Amino acid sequence: MDLRFTPEEEAFREEVRSFLRDKLPARLADKVRHDQRLTKADLEEWHRILNDRGWLASHWPVEYGGTGWSVVQRAIFEDEAAKAHAPRIVPFGVSMLGPVLIKYGTEEQRKTILPRILDGRDWWCQGYSEPGAGSDLASLKTSAVRDGDHYIVNGQKTWTTLGQFANRIFCLVRTDPAAKAQEGISFLLIDMDTPGIEVRPIMLLDGEAEVNEVFFTDVRVPVSNLVGEENKGWTYAKYLLTYERTNIAGVGSSIAAFERLQSLAGSIRRDGRPLADDPLFAARMARVEIELANMATTNMRVVAAAAGGGAPGAESSMLKIKGTEIRQAITALTRRAYGPYAQPFIPEALEEGYNGEPVGPEDAGAAAPAYFNNRKLSIFGGSNEVQRNIISKMIVGL
């Protein structure tokens, strides 16, 4: 048993830190640190910086432009990037579609699509959920009917994150309505500018519209845009979901968020003393900090097992549940730390360059929106209840 990294891994960590010091724009890190809203241009800027260094696709093979990193190196990179307040890599092309094409796509698809993901020409979004298919994803109804060398797609997708920025969407569509739920689904790539597609933003409870509804009316999609075999899409979808759950524990970003909470509790005063000296608040923070330290080790245990060739089973569900519970607990304490100043709702203050007079302490206005926004963590990517079903299925086997 040895919790230390090898000298090579420590050297790699140093290399990552030095890259982040040199190349992560202070402007972007500031926005992340203060929970300000990132624009499309912000996200594209960070994407480009990483791609220029060759560090964008950390889990693709080298031959397709990936880094060829070990799982431990990936964990180190994710950890350091989060602690440096780097924006998240937009995952839809790099972390979701890329691995599916590498495993199930044709060589032609890999050659044409992967480079466009890397250089940012394509912004992909995910067409999975539907109004009637959330946790029960296999009940999806969007149909694709073959017509010569095209599919005709009709239906509706929803919760399409950052779909307003995307020029392409990968969709799960039903190609065999007679088959059992999971067996009639196909995985289809669609250009967003095809006639018959309409994107409507959904405003969320924090006042932001990061997700969308996408409507398909007689949309013609070339058959060559099918990934893998017709009616085998569920297999690819599940494979993609395992990637969606990589780094799901989010240890690095929770550590960064906790450090912000700590410094906040040290400066905000309540009843004539720093909030951090309130025994009840201090105990609440300590509980989260301990859980987070436990989580960091649990996460590394899973990483080490994966490095040894083990396939994560119940572990990835566990990391998802605990990781999101901890993160939500931190955002709840951050919201509470501001007391009455969490209430004023001034969305323009969350934009870069806002010059209005602030209300309350710095960043007070971001705390409640961030808290409400992060309620999504236990809902998406398979709700935490679905994850408990998965764990139970694996360990009890019933």
Next chain:
Amino acid sequence: MDFRHSEDRQMLADTLRRFLAAESPPEARNRAAYDAPGHNAKVWAGLGELGIAGALFPESVGGFGGSGFDIMVVFEELGRTLSVEPLLGTLMVGRALMAAGGRPALEQIVAGSAIVALAHQEAEDGGLATTAIRDAEGWTLNGAKAVVAQAEAASLLLVSAVAEGRPALFLVPADAAGVSIRGYANIDGGRSAQVQLDGVRVGADACVATDGAAALAEAEAAGLLALSAEALGAMDVARDMTIDYLRTRRQFGVPIGKFQALQHRIATVLMEVEQARSAVINAADAFDHKQGPARDRVLSAAKYTIGATGQLVAEEAIQMHGGIGMTWELPLSHYAKRITMIDHLLGDQDRHLQRYVALGKVA
């Protein structure tokens, strides 16, 4: 980074597991656990032959282990079989003596030939009240110690007492004049005792340390790690017993594990036990690689985690077993009791959460 135990350590764990499974199955354990002397002399002798005590100490004092992970694997195995053998006394007294510069008794302790008990907890709240007064020939001790684990079985007690304004430590033969030991069974098995010291006379060489604060801190650190690991071993078994019950117990025509209300509860138990394992791994690592408040903070984090998780696991295991989980006959109930009672030893979850906060300000 490597989360596997070394081959030697894994062998030690396997050997201990086989020995305890064969020599101390649940019925035999329960027979030995409640009546005096509160453990099984034959099992204790067997542990001695296996050199288990030696695994808890470094070579410098005659052992062959002594790292945090050695302590972890030994106590995890003890927890898996709810062993009532007095190894916690061995570890804590031995560590205190090591820190105080060693004693002849340490050799016997490391060899597993002497049973020893730490008599530190006072009968009354309010800090160390037992006193030691020096004279020309030695010391006179007066005081009352409470819930001293395995005091009846012990030949030697390590007693803390205020001497000349400092917390001193004394090795006192259990049969010394003026020592009275009133033993009783504990609800989770094993026996403890109220230890009364009335004008107990000991020689000058009985004083192990005139200022024993540092030695006590070492004993406590090792004890926190050991109890946390013991609880982890017991929780692993309680969880497995519960999973097994969910698969086999049928109600409404199906195994009860088909019910989502229970599936979600067992999933939570599984998750929290893995988090607790990480806490114990962190504690074992800190025991070896950190010092002072930084080390103690990680140990408190582990004991807090174990206390909170232990209560969850014990309560859920009983609940999911239903009525049968309430019975003395079912081994599970004894696991639930031991896991719960560990939260009462060396400070409970609240105390360690507060200590964690306080140490954060000095670490």
